[in-house]
Amino acid sequence: xxxxxxxxxxxxxxxxxxxxxxxxxxxxxxxxxxxxxxxxxxxxxxxxxxxxxxxxxxxxxxxxxxxxxxxxxxxxxxxxxxxxxxxxxxxxxxxxxxxxxxxxxxxxxxxxxxxxxxxxxxxxxxxxxxxxxxxxxxxxxxxxxxxxxxxxxxxxxxxxxxxxxxxxxxxxxxxxxxxxxxxxxxxxxxxxxxxxxxxxxxxxxxxxxxxxxxxxxxxxxxxxxxxxxxxxxxxxxxxxxxxxxxxxxxxxxxxxxxxxxxxxxxxxxxxxxxxxxxxxxxxxxxxxxxxxxxxxxxxxxx
Amino acid sequence: xxxxxxxxxxxxxxxxxxxxxxxxxxxxxxxxxxxxxxxxxxxxxxxxxxxxxxxxxxxxxxxxxxxxxxxxxxxxxxxxxxxxxxxxxxxxxxxxxxxxxxxxxxxxxxxxxxxxxxxxxxxxxxxxxxxxxxxxxxxxxxxxxxxxxxxxxxxxxxxxxxxxxxxxxxxxxxxxxxxxxxxxxxxxxx
Numbered sequence: 001x002x003x004x005x006x007x008x009x010x011x012x013x014x015x016x017x018x019x020x021x022x023x024x025x026x027x028x029x030x031x032x033x034x035x036x037x038x039x040x041x042x043x044x045x046x047x048x049x050x051x052x053x054x055x056x057x058x059x060x061x062x063x064x065x066x067x068x069x070x071x072x073x074x075x076x077x078x079x080x081x082x083x084x085x086x087x088x089x090x091x092x093x094x095x096x097x098x099x100x101x102x103x104x105x106x107x108x109x110x111x112x113x114x115x116x117x118x119x120x121x122x123x124x125x126x127x128x129x130x131x132x133x134x135x136x137x138x139x140x141x142x143x144x145x146x147x148x149x150x151x152x153x154x155x156x157x158x159x160x161x162x163x164x165x166x167x168x169x170x171x172x173x174x175x176x177x178x179x180x181x182x183x184x185x186x187x188x189x190x191x192x193x194x195x196x197x198x199x200x201x202x203x204x205x206x207x208x209x210x211x212x213x214x215x216x217x218x219x220x221x222x223x224x225x226x227x228x229x230x231x232x233x234x235x236x237x238x239x240x241x242x243x244x245x246x247x248x249x250x251x252x253x254x255x256x257x258x259x260x261x262x263x264x265x266x267x268x269x270x271x272x273x274x275x276x277x278x279x280x281x282x283x284x285x286x287x288x289x290x291x292x293x294x295x296x297x298x299x300x301x302x
Numbered sequence: 303x304x305x306x307x308x309x310x311x312x313x314x315x316x317x318x319x320x321x322x323x324x325x326x327x328x329x330x331x332x333x334x335x336x337x338x339x340x341x342x343x344x345x346x347x348x349x350x351x352x353x354x355x356x357x358x359x360x361x362x363x364x365x366x367x368x369x370x371x372x373x374x375x376x377x378x379x380x381x382x383x384x385x386x387x388x389x390x391x392x393x394x395x396x397x398x399x400x401x402x403x404x405x406x407x408x409x410x411x412x413x414x415x416x417x418x419x420x421x422x423x424x425x426x427x428x429x430x431x432x433x434x435x436x437x438x439x440x441x442x443x444x445x446x447x448x449x450x451x452x453x454x455x456x457x458x459x460x461x462x463x464x465x466x467x468x469x470x471x472x473x474x475x476x477x478x479x480x481x482x483x484x485x486x487x488x489x490x491x492x
Binding site for chain 1: 307308309310311312313314315316350351352353354355356357359384385386416417419420422423441443444456481482484485487
């Protein structure tokens with residue numbers, strides 16, 4: 001009987017799909033409640049369609065938009081042979097079509113992947129990350145980005161954003177409506193309700209979207225680590241990139257009395273505002289997951 | 303990729319029908335009669351070693367398994383520049399089926415221990431009297447074959463590769479997508 005070394009992470013899957021359903025429900029709820037409150041159901045359908053349309057356009061042109069925003073250029077296998085060879089092998093290992101490869105001339109260490117489908121996607125790295133990481137660590141980062149491509153994260157995230165986009169459009173429409181018809185006292189309360197509803201939907205979808213983004217990052221870490229079979233390489237890359245090498249101290253803290261005085265009480269944990277708004281999970285959470293992958297990979301044959 | 307795999311952002315590792323490796327001995331006869339290429343007697347499996355004790359234990363078992371074979375072919379392990387391990391089996395050049403059985407055993411053992419996601423490919427090199435060489439590559443994740451003919455530093459002989467595809471396609475499942483014909487520059491035996 002063949003065994004599997006996949007970590008079972010039902011909790012993450014359940015939390016992530018719940019967030020996705022909530023975001024979908026939010027979108028439907030916004031359009032349906034508009035239909036009841038507003039006099040013209042046509043307008044609410046229009047706003048819903050416009051929201052999806054804008055998300056669709058963002059998704060469709062995502063590779064060009066992101067490359068332009070990062071001032072990245074596509075490189076050929078002759079220009080960057082090592083990078084191309086590395087991606088070639090990872091794609092053969094993951095059984096996926098090879099994406100285009102881009103390099104952005106930027107000192108900040110970063111990497112991203114976008115594109116409307118695995119056949120039309122771009123993986124881009126900055127020159128900063130090429131200088132900072134070893135080949136093994138770079139491979140871990142590329143595997144993380146390829147997992148985003150394989151699981152169509154751009155599509156998932158932009159579709160998930162359509163509730164927020166529709167609510168944003170509604171807010172604009174209400175502002176124009178309020179200016180145009182400010183003398184008509186009868187419609188004013190209805191406009192205020194619409195403004196309130198769209199603002200609440202916008203805020204809630206913003207928070208849910210950030211939560212979803214953090215879950216997708218954890219999933220990409222996990223798939224990337226299973227792809228390269230070297231969770232430790234990705235872990236050290238993450239530590240280098242986030243400048244958080246100090247999270248787990250490399251030297252004996254007793255050597256530094258000033259620091260040890262501070263470390264008697266651990267830093268306050270739990271929900272913080274910065275944590276709610278972050279698009280990426282905290283480093284400790286990512287390292288903890290990679291450690292679990294490592295344990296599963298090295299569990300002796302039974 | 304299914305909808306659930308996209309939503310849950312995790313995909314199941316692929317397992318392929320390794321029996322295609324047993325078609326190589328008859329393809330070798332075709333290659334000898336029609337193109338003058340004969341097997342060099344060695345063959346290799348390329349995979350990614352996982353960190354940790356479990357993998358080295360499995361790898362030791364594989365090497366011991368091949369050593370215990372009655373023909374006792376030579377087994378060696380090499381690392382390449384991309385962090386992949388090549389397990390090279392060198393035996394009798396005339397006995398391609400024994401070689402393919404060994405390669406099959408390596409693939410199956412790694413699969414059984416849950417390391418199938420690390421398997422990249424298996425290569426059987428061929429050479430002709432003129433000294434030209436190519437490797438018949440079995441891509442584990444695709445379950446298909448292609449020919450890789452390097453001719454020096456980062457150059458490959460595409461005409462040989464394409465003619466081998468046309469010659470072998472009645473016998474072996476050949477990879478139709480040319481984008482997947484991975485270049486394996488420092489493959490042992492090529």
